[in-house]
Amino acid sequence: MPDRVLLLGGTAEARLLADELSSEYDVVSSLAGRVSELRLPVGESRQGGFGGVAGLTQWLAEQGIDAVVDATHPFAATMTAHAVAATTALNLPLLVLRRPGWQEQPGDTWHWTPDAQAAATLLPKLGRRVFLTIGRQGLAAFADTGLWTLARCVDPPDPVPTWCELLLDRGPYNVAGELELLQTRQIDVLVTKNSGGDMTAAKLTAARQLGIPVVLIERPPLPPGIQVAHTTAEVQAWLADRTG
Structure with missing residues (x-):
């Protein structure tokens, strides 16, 4: 057996x-x-x-x-x-x-933080239009940044936040699509978790090409x-x- x-x-x-x-x-x-x-x-x-x-x-x-x-x-x-x-x-x-995990490449401007709260504290120093790609858990840490924020999730959080715009979508994503999203929404700083893998890595390539800084939340040990x-x-x- x-x-x-x-x-x-x-x-x-x-x-x-x-x-x-x-x-x-x-x-x-x-x-x-x-x-x-x-x-x-x-x-x-x-x-x-x-x-x-x-x-x-x-x-x-x-x-x-x-x-x-x-x-x-x-x-x-x-x-x-x-x-x-x-x-x-x-x-x-x-x-x-x-x-x-993802590795920084030439042309990247990455800022590592230990958690979502530290990422939220850093954001006002880096940009004014934020693209959050951390999933629906942990969004509350960014509620008081005072910055315009687009949050992409697979499913809507409960309760649905009123302080950001929600984009409901599921990967995999491609570079062309991520470039269009970052440009049309005038994103100037990206926040993500260091999840690794290929399904959602296109946003990092797009940010590199556009010179957009990235805040990465480190993995828990x-x-x-x-x-x-x-x-x-x-x-x-x-x-x-x-x-x-």
Whole structure:
């Protein structure tokens, strides 16, 4: 009987990994369910939370899970912390899949900040028309900047903010489209999280070409001692090594 693997997903890498592992493992993908139109992976999946560390620990034990792969978003720090605690309690192997972060290139003007509040404090020094691409969580930190703001989200926040203009859209995006958006809205500063990956990187290329400064929010640190992979191939090798 194939090993049973819990894949904490919601990212493009998680969907790809579910497809790659489906022929050799009994994979269950878990999705947070925070967007209205989820892109479901191949195979068995579940939606919603587990009920904290205790709920996840109980679920892992009841489902007979043999290994856990955390392929959540790089900013899903709470889920990762819960996965660490639950797998430690059950002595289960855990691997975190994290896509590489974006790297500054010649022509970029990047400003790194530790969190959304620090980014909001910095903004008035950099521009007057802001393009926020941090998702709907954390928008409130920018409510009092006094700057004209365009916020792009997949789904509208609840409650819907009145201090900014909302643009509801989902990637992947291309450079031509991002250039047009930045120019037509007269954006002069971009704010984003260091999510990494190709789906939303076009905005950085567009900002570089237009000479627009970018404020990047750093990723939360991973818990110490956690094994990390950067590609799906590394995950497959890790699982193969564990199962012989």
